[in-house]
Amino acid sequence: MLSIFQTQKFTLLNLAIILIYACCLLLTNPLSAEGKKIQFSLTNHHGESVTEKDFLGSWLLVFFGYSHCPDICPMNLSIISDTLERLGNKGAKVQPLFITLDPARDTEAKLLPFLSHFHERLLGLTGTQKQIQDVAESFFVRYKLSPEKNRDYYLIDHTAATYLVDDSGQGLAIFHHNTPSEEIASTINSYVASRSSTK
Secondary structure (H helix, E strand, O other): OOOHHHHHHHHHHHHHHHHHHHHHHHHHOOOOOOOOEOOOEEEEOOOOEEEHHHHOOOEEEEEEEOOOOOOHHHHHHHHHHHHHHHHHHHHHHEEEEEEEOOOOOOOHHHHHHHHOOOOOOOEEEEOOHHHHHHHHHHOOOOEEEOOOOOOOOOOEEEOOEEEEEOOOOEEEEEEEOOOOHHHHHHHHHHHHHHHHHOO
8 A cells, every 4th residue: 555655756756747748749749830821031051041932932841950950850851852852853843941940059051061961952941049939930830948958969859740831832731750751742742733723
């Protein structure tokens, strides 16, 4: 039979587990930006200022992350790269974007070598903390820095999803972490074909 102290300890442990689980859900179950006009003002990894208007006419595949990410980000960027390969010539209509959630470390100069590991057309975007917060909110992306003591090394918990934005700048679909490239490519082809048939 458990003592009162043991029971309280057990209850607190359960509550802690529930809270941790809830936080994980908060970051891994993204909200959809479907139907929402996307807006941002950022700087690409070539040092050029860009806004959503610069991409009108192109379909966007957008992923939020950071270059020091140990696994989730490289995995999803590889999936995006494979998706573009599967699309073939149709992939020319799609612009992949990697928006950093870590502007303190992910400067234009730091993004360039990181992005070289993925598709050649992948464009990295960074900005001020405020600009990153604004664009993250626009996509309903949640993120938070881990409480590390080392200021130069820290992890970021963040929504792991890839967003599809249509050629008019409107959020269209969301692909959860680890969605196969075949499924993403098929979905894009369907949307593009449907849009073309209505014009």
